[in-house]
Amino acid sequence: MYEVLAYVYETYWGGEDCPGREQLGRRLSSAGFEREEILAALTWLDGLNSAAQSLGSTPLAADQADAASTAASPAAMRVYTDRELAHLGAEGVACLHFLERSGALPMALRELVIDRALAVAESPLESDELRVIVMMVFWRTGFTPDALILDELCDNPTARVMH
Numbered sequence: 001m002y003e004v005l006a007y008v009y010e011t012y013w014g015g016e017d018c019p020g021r022e023q024l025g026r027r028l029s030s031a032g033f034e035r036e037e038i039l040a041a042l043t044w045l046d047g048l049n050s051a052a053q054s055l056g057s058t059p060l061a062a063d064q065a066d067a068a069s070t071a072a073s074p075a076a077m078r079v080y081t082d083r084e085l086a087h088l089g090a091e092g093v094a095c096l097h098f099l100e101r102s103g104a105l106p107m108a109l110r111e112l113v114i115d116r117a118l119a120v121a122e123s124p125l126e127s128d129e130l131r132v133i134v135m136m137v138f139w140r141t142g143f144t145p146d147a148l149i150l151d152e153l154c155d156n157p158t159a160r161v162m163h
Contacts (some may be wrong), residue, residue, distance in 0.1 A: 009132070026039070088125060095127060096130075
């Protein structure tokens with residue numbers, strides 16, 4: 001499913017040109033993805049659309065200045081449930097903490113990421129899988145993080161070469 005989501009992210013950057021469910025399914029099929037992966041990704045995207053609509057109809061990218069005001073205060077602490085901890089894993093929680101503290105992940109989007117992560121059957125999530133989920137939340141909400149954050153999300157840390 002993550003390969004399908006990454007393909008949608010790369011192909012329909014910004015989300016404006018993304019076709020409806022039926023047409024997207026056909027395009028993914030013609031791109032060579034398996035039917036089960038397509039259905040899982042489309043179901044996951046439906047959940048993302050529903051959850052994102054609850055945030056409001058205004059894209060977050062149009063109001064980047066509000067991102068700072070929706071960031072958690074330094075004294076705030078998100079307490080994860082046992083289910084969330086088991087599903088996200090220590091590395092996933094650390095990733096979310098890093099994104100939030102760097103100002104790249106407002107609280108509302110963090111909750112959306114957690115919701116969408118819990119909607120996936122695999123547990124605990126691999127860091128690459130969580131990164132795809134974060135990027136898809138950014139994609140759907142229209143939130144544009146700093147280029148360095150996007151670089152970090154798209155980078156494969158295991159492929160890094162020490163100099």
